[in-house]
Amino acid sequence: MKPSIPKGTRDFSPKEMQRRNYIFSSIKTVFERYGYNCIETPSFENLSTLTGKYGDEGDRLIFKILNSGNYLDEANKQGLSTNDTPQKFTQAISEKALRYDLTVPFARYVVMNRNTITFPFKRYQIQPVWRADRPQKSRYREFYQCDADVIGSNSLINEAELIKIYDDVFGSLNLKNIEIKLNNRKVLVGIAEVIGQPDKLIDITTAIDKLDKIGLDNVCNELTEKGITPNAIEALKPLLNFKHTSNANTIEFLKQLLNTSETGKEGIKELETVLNYFNKDESILFTLNHVDIVIDIALARGLNYYTGCIIEVKHKTESMGSLGGGGRYDNLTGIFGLPNISGVGISFGADRIYDIMEQLNLFNDTNLITTEVLFTNLGTKEEAYALPLLQALREAKVNAEIYPDTSKLKKQLDYANAKGIPRVIIIGENEIEQGKVTYKDMITGEQESLLFSDILSNYKIDAF
Amino acid sequence: MKPSIPKGTRDFSPKEMQRRNYIFSSIKTVFERYGYNCIETPSFENLSTLTGKYGDEGDRLIFKILNSGNYLDEANKQGLSTNDTPQKFTQAISEKALRYDLTVPFARYVVMNRNTITFPFKRYQIQPVWRADRPQKSRYREFYQCDADVIGSNSLINEAELIKIYDDVFGSLNLKNIEIKLNNRKVLVGIAEVIGQPDKLIDITTAIDKLDKIGLDNVCNELTEKGITPNAIEALKPLLNFKHTSNANTIEFLKQLLNTSETGKEGIKELETVLNYFNKDESILFTLNHVDIVIDIALARGLNYYTGCIIEVKHKTESMGSLGGGGRYDNLTGIFGLPNISGVGISFGADRIYDIMEQLNLFNDTNLITTEVLFTNLGTKEEAYALPLLQALREAKVNAEIYPDTSKLKKQLDYANAKGIPRVIIIGENEIEQGKVTYKDMITGEQESLLFSDILSNYKIDAF
Numbered sequence: 069m070k071p072s073i074p075k076g077t078r079d080f081s082p083k084e085m086q087r088r089n090y091i092f093s094s095i096k097t098v099f100e101r102y103g104y105n106c107i108e109t110p111s112f113e114n115l116s117t118l119t120g121k122y123g124d125e126g127d128r129l130i131f132k133i134l135n136s137g138n139y140l141d142e143a144n145k146q147g148l149s150t151n152d153t154p155q156k157f158t159q160a161i162s163e164k165a166l167r168y169d170l171t172v173p174f175a176r177y178v179v180m181n182r183n184t185i186t187f188p189f190k191r192y193q194i195q196p197v198w199r200a201d202r203p204q205k206s207r208y209r210e211f212y213q214c215d216a217d218v219i220g221s222n223s224l225i226n227e228a229e230l231i232k233i234y235d236d237v238f239g240s241l242n243l244k245n246i247e248i249k250l251n252n253r254k255v256l257v258g259i260a261e262v263i264g265q266p267d268k269l270i271d272i273t274t275a276i277d278k279l280d281k282i283g284l285d286n287v288c289n290e291l292t293e294k295g296i297t298p299n300a301i302e303a304l305k306p307l308l309n310f311k312h313t314s315n316a317n318t319i320e321f322l323k324q325l326l327n328t329s330e331t332g333k334e335g336i337k338e339l340e341t342v343l344n345y346f347n348k349d350e351s352i353l354f355t356l357n358h359v360d361i362v363i364d365i366a367l368a369r370g371l372n373y374y375t376g377c378i379i380e381v382k383h384k385t386e387s388m389g390s391l392g393g394g395g396r397y398d399n400l401t402g403i404f405g406l407p408n409i410s411g412v413g414i415s416f417g418a419d420r421i422y423d424i425m426e427q428l429n430l431f432n433d434t435n436l437i438t439t440e441v442l443f444t445n446l447g448t449k450e451e452a453y454a455l456p457l458l459q460a461l462r463e464a465k466v467n468a469e470i471y472p473d474t475s476k477l478k479k480q481l482d483y484a485n486a487k488g489i490p491r492v493i494i495i496g497e498n499e500i501e502q503g504k505v506t507y508k509d510m511i512t513g514e515q516e517s518l519l520f521s522d523i524l525s526n527y528k529i530d531a532f
Numbered sequence: 533m534k535p536s537i538p539k540g541t542r543d544f545s546p547k548e549m550q551r552r553n554y555i556f557s558s559i560k561t562v563f564e565r566y567g568y569n570c571i572e573t574p575s576f577e578n579l580s581t582l583t584g585k586y587g588d589e590g591d592r593l594i595f596k597i598l599n600s601g602n603y604l605d606e607a608n609k610q611g612l613s614t615n616d617t618p619q620k621f622t623q624a625i626s627e628k629a630l631r632y633d634l635t636v637p638f639a640r641y642v643v644m645n646r647n648t649i650t651f652p653f654k655r656y657q658i659q660p661v662w663r664a665d666r667p668q669k670s671r672y673r674e675f676y677q678c679d680a681d682v683i684g685s686n687s688l689i690n691e692a693e694l695i696k697i698y699d700d701v702f703g704s705l706n707l708k709n710i711e712i713k714l715n716n717r718k719v720l721v722g723i724a725e726v727i728g729q730p731d732k733l734i735d736i737t738t739a740i741d742k743l744d745k746i747g748l749d750n751v752c753n754e755l756t757e758k759g760i761t762p763n764a765i766e767a768l769k770p771l772l773n774f775k776h777t778s779n780a781n782t783i784e785f786l787k788q789l790l791n792t793s794e795t796g797k798e799g800i801k802e803l804e805t806v807l808n809y810f811n812k813d814e815s816i817l818f819t820l821n822h823v824d825i826v827i828d829i830a831l832a833r834g835l836n837y838y839t840g841c842i843i844e845v846k847h848k849t850e851s852m853g854s855l856g857g858g859g860r861y862d863n864l865t866g867i868f869g870l871p872n873i874s875g876v877g878i879s880f881g882a883d884r885i886y887d888i889m890e891q892l893n894l895f896n897d898t899n900l901i902t903t904e905v906l907f908t909n910l911g912t913k914e915e916a917y918a919l920p921l922l923q924a925l926r927e928a929k930v931n932a933e934i935y936p937d938t939s940k941l942k943k944q945l946d947y948a949n950a951k952g953i954p955r956v957i958i959i960g961e962n963e964i965e966q967g968k969v970t971y972k973d974m975i976t977g978e979q980e981s982l983l984f985s986d987i988l989s990n991y992k993i994d995a996f
Contacts, residue, residue, distance in 0.1 A: 112662075198576075221936040469566060
């Protein structure tokens with residue numbers, strides 16, 4: 069039997085884990101710097117919690133878990149057969165499903181804990197999610213989302229801080245050329261209004277969201293197919309042909325386009341408020357050092373629950389899906405019976421950030437040493453001599469290990485090299501006689517005979 | 533719709549997550565201190581990787597994932613109906629399952645990566661596992677295992693270091709009264725041999741493993757039911773009646789009992805070798821500061837794959853399942869086609885450790901502060917005054933936040949209290965006029981008027 073793993077999933081080697089943890093810990097540090105607290109939710113939810121929240125396509129991509137025991141009893145009880153639809157059959161044999169994102173479980177959490185949570189509630193969550201998507205480059209069936217959301221606050225300072233969080237994280241990862249695309253659902257509503265098709269909002273935004281990918285003609289075809297009138301499409305042309313040159317210009321353009329829509333004007337004002345947190349006339353409130361904000365009128369994102377600000381993170385030059393995104397949603401907890409609580413949040417796609425950092429050769433693995441010292445093991449007597457020294461080093465908070473088996477020195481040095489251990493303490497008969505150890509630098513190859521106590525004091529000074 | 537979560541699963545609040553992360557990070561720190569490197573494997577494996585590895589009961593408790601798409605097609609193709617057994621039906625509609633433990637996926641990982649791994653391979657893995665067990669106190673359907681294993685080394689120094697890892701972790705968690713029970717499969721083989729029933733090893737060990745729980749009479753009944761002869765049961769009596777007083781005594785008892793079994797004697801020698809790492813005649817090699825090792829002849833543990841040392845961790849006084857366990861297995865990767873590689877490992881049950889620490893009131897939550905400073909938000913002008921100060925504090929690596937909405941001071945101070953934020957910086961009209969801020973200590977209630985630059989320098993000194 070030749071073992072394998074399911075498609076779209078991955079094992080992570082020690083080296084990959086170190087790099088991944090470096091990304092997670094950079095994100096986590098910044099989330100906590102901004103006052104977000106960590107929660108976790110179960111890997112599986114009741115199926116009913118998840119279905120109907122992600123559209124039909126999403127429902128299909130949710131991984132369902134088979135009920136335990138004689139699960140077919142229920143199918144028989146309901147008189148189902150294998151000729152029924154999978155949808156119907158699934159309801160009888162599956163009542164749990166793997167988390168599809170972190171937002172719906174968070175909404176469920178907030179509703180269940182509404183009486184003990186202090187609002188505004190700023191939470192972050194770093195956990196895997198699962199989607200039965202077709203695997204492809206940088207798209208996995210198991211991947212991590214790193215979400216920060218604040219719920220119970222209407223202030224647009226939250227949007228500004230979340231953008232600043234992107235700035236800090238990408239700065240700390242040294243990942244440059246990052247663009248934060250910004251739009252507002254109310255602007256999209258305004259557009260649908262001014263072209264006289266307020267009821268076609270979803271169709272219009274879905275189509276213009278694809279402008280980058282499929283081009284103007286195809287967008288117009290799609291709009292026609294969806295029943296948008298020729299007049300409305302004509303009225304949309306200035307927008308579809310609009311080229312962004314600066315945020316100020318885009319805002320100006322929108323002000324002219326949407327001057328008959330109250331909702332549209334509100335959206336523009338929200339965009340301006342967020343921008344002003346970074347660029348106020350007289351004083352600068354927050355500074356962005358590593359990312360650029362770009363208003364993108366075409367930005368809609370697939371999900372329908374955003375009601376205000378919409379955010380998406382892209383790399384400017386590398387071809388890669390979005391590295392993150394988010395927005396404001398006024399009605400999210402409403403689906404679980406708690407209406408009128410506004411939330412806003414962002415997500416980091418850690419797996420794609422990993423892939424792009426690897427692509428750009430941005431990992432500095434010399435910072436990721438795990439074991440600092442290896443003790444050789446050349447015999448029972450030598451091992452006995454080494455163990456109290458090993459223990460002393462560990463007590464001084466130095467990561468250290470002894471080669472567990474007695475074997476040739478070369479094999480043990482090869483082990484140190486393969487594992488990236490920078491120092492080896494060699495103990496043989498001579499060393500024991502002299503009461504010293506041989507301390508070998510694996511990078512330069514140099515070695516010297518030293519008192520162990522001197523090595524230990526040096527590590528203690530380093531630690532301080 | 534009133535939301536809920538599946539039974540046996542849990543949400544973790546910010547406070548619970550801080551406590552959990554404290555446990556995980558204590559374990560992780562010690563694993564790395566001993567030269568173990570982190571890997572991760574996917575949450576789901578091919579069903580065929582998992583089935584048949586945990587016994588029939590285990591197979592039933594594995595959570596299976598429903599195939600995507602028209603999964604009933606395959607059932608129809610195979611001519612199955614809802615009257616077939618769930619086992620047979622499952623094979624047609626499910627090809628993936630959730631991880632049941634970390635050991636089998638690790639064995640699968642080692643076999644798949646045999647050509648790039650440097651042996652001995654010391655890996656740790658901290659990930660959730662899922663079991664469709666009946667939920668009860670401290671038994672969950674989703675829980676974390678924290679495993680450290682070394683594979684490709686026969687030396688018993690590994691067993692000693694793994695026991696020392698338990699010592700270090702429970703020491704760093706300040707969890708006292710921990711007992712490490714130790715036994716050896718070869719001792720159990722020896723027992724089956726000397727009572728003349730070498731082919732009944734599993735039945736005998738399964739029965740005596742229950743001695744603590746069900747008592748002598750019931751163990752004897754079970755042995756009789758399993759077809760153990762009355763003579764053999766009689767020969768087993770000295771062992772069943774044996775009371776441990778010291779490891780030396782128990783070793784002595786075993787030496788007499790097993791003096792006709794070569795395998796038994798080998799097991800005793802292995803036990804002695806492990807003990808001697810902590811208690812050698814002339815010099816002490818490793819010291820145990822926080823746990824006691826106790827030889828327990830009845831210890832077998834459910835799993836059948838241990839071939840040498842068997843370890844289990846119990847609290848001496850609190851009623852709670854085992855807090856961890858492990859042992860040596862010579863054949864684990866054999867099931868995936870890579871025979872003759874010996875491994876030994878241990879596991880921490882982080883969820884039970886959490887429960888017992890809570891029971892014993894061992895969490896010191898004052899060490900778990902997340903946000904250190906809250907800026908109040910008393911108006912647009914005040915907010916604008918605060919933001920550059922907030923950013924400066926964050927750049928000095930201080931976790932800080934601003935109350936996002938303009939509201940009454942009392943509400944904002946209540947928020948700080950509820951979130952456990954120890955300091956609040958209050959900015960009102962007076963403060964702006966004077967170019968100062970009011971710095972309030974939420975624990976003592978004291979407040980003073982200070983230059984922000986002085987506060988900032990103090991935080992910078994603290995950070996150093």
